[in-house]
Amino acid sequence: MGRIIDGKAVAARLREGLAARIAALPFRPGLRVVRVGEDPASGVYVRNKDRAAAAAGFDSATIQLPADCRESDLLMLVEDLNIDPAVDGILVQLPLPPQIRQDRVIAAIDPAKDVDGFHPVNAGRLATQQPGLVPCTPKGVMHLLREAGARLPGARAVVLGRSQIVGRPMAQLLLAADCTVTMAHSRTRDLPAECRRAEILVAAVGRPALVRGDWIGEGAIVIDVGINRGADGKLVGDVAFAEAAPRAAAITPVPGGVGPMTIACLLENTLEAALARRGLAGA
Numbered sequence: 001m002g003r004i005i006d007g008k009a010v011a012a013r014l015r016e017g018l019a020a021r022i023a024a025l026p027f028r029p030g031l032r033v034v035r036v037g038e039d040p041a042s043g044v045y046v047r048n049k050d051r052a053a054a055a056a057g058f059d060s061a062t063i064q065l066p067a068d069c070r071e072s073d074l075l076m077l078v079e080d081l082n083i084d085p086a087v088d089g090i091l092v093q094l095p096l097p098p099q100i101r102q103d104r105v106i107a108a109i110d111p112a113k114d115v116d117g118f119h120p121v122n123a124g125r126l127a128t129q130q131p132g133l134v135p136c137t138p139k140g141v142m143h144l145l146r147e148a149g150a151r152l153p154g155a156r157a158v159v160l161g162r163s164q165i166v167g168r169p170m171a172q173l174l175l176a177a178d179c180t181v182t183m184a185h186s187r188t189r190d191l192p193a194e195c196r197r198a199e200i201l202v203a204a205v206g207r208p209a210l211v212r213g214d215w216i217g218e219g220a221i222v223i224d225v226g227i228n229r230g231a232d233g234k235l236v237g238d239v240a241f242a243e244a245a246p247r248a249a250a251i252t253p254v255p256g257g258v259g260p261m262t263i264a265c266l267l268e269n270t271l272e273a274a275l276a277r278r279g280l281a282g283a
């Protein structure tokens with residue numbers, strides 16, 4: 001049985017470290033989370049972000065807009081937050097209702113306040129190895145890999161999934177850490193064989209238990225980004241945990257793996273953005 005990587009504990013330590021750094025600052029970094037509509041899962045995530053931010057000493061608030069809100073109203077709100085000096089980080093919770101174009105909204109956020117790291121400027125910085133804000137979930141995965149003692153340079157890493165918010169930035173971060181990276185996706189031929197070659201496997205496809213035990217190479221580190229809610233209300237990852245764990249050297253559970261790291265890294269990004277806006281980067 002592989003070691004279970006405790007994302008909850010790693011996230012708690014990261015948040016404690018951020019709280020200590022914030023307590024030593026002469027100001028409180030400001031975070032604004034925008035929720036549009038009543039998606040219940042988004043409600044949980046937004047509440048958890050707000051609570052975690054407040055507990056760590058951020059000046060945090062959630063702004064709720066109705067489900068039938070116009071795109072132009074959301075863009076105006078983003079513009080107000082862009083110019084508000086008390087706001088260091090802006091996050092628009094996804095998914096958005098269908099009348100709102102996600103790309104338009106993300107592109108309207110000031111890249112210096114884009115604590116989700118989704119703005120094309122930040123995506124471009126990541127792709128060209130320049131400093132910028134990095135998407136929270138892949139950043140959290142990198143923390144977990146370090147925690148699991150992964151030796152990254154030269155390691156064969158397979159990223160399953162090519163989404164803008166997880167798969168692509170994940171591959172960039174692994175490449176920047178000198179892994180040999182393969183991106184696999186729904187059109188990849190022989191997905192099980194590609195996965196089996198991985199020394200590090202990151203599954204981020206949003207398909208419950210897609211990755212079976214025999215897709216896992218002996219001794220691989222397996223990171224499950226999937227958060228799928230079953231008909232019984234229970235959360236299931238993209239990896240069939242009970243089958244995969246005996247073959248893996250280390251594996252993240254769902255829940256309690258990557259999810260908590262997403263929130264901790266949002267706080268880390270908000271502190272980074274606050275310091276950078278004041279010319280204090282690295283403090």
Ligand SMILES: Nc1nc2c(c(=O)[nH]1)N[C@@H](CN(C=O)c1ccc(C(=O)N[C@@H](CCC(=O)O)C(=O)O)cc1)CN2
Pocket residue numbers: 044045091092093094095116136137227235254255256257258259260261262263
């Ligand atoms: N603007 C954004 N929207 C969304 C993001 C994002 O990074 N930015 N990611 C996901 C949702 N998400 C954060 O917003 C998120 C998902 C899950 C968790 C988490 O802690 N999960 C727990 C289980 C919680 C539960 O019981 O439901 C876990 O895995 O242990 C945190 C954040 C989509 N939208």
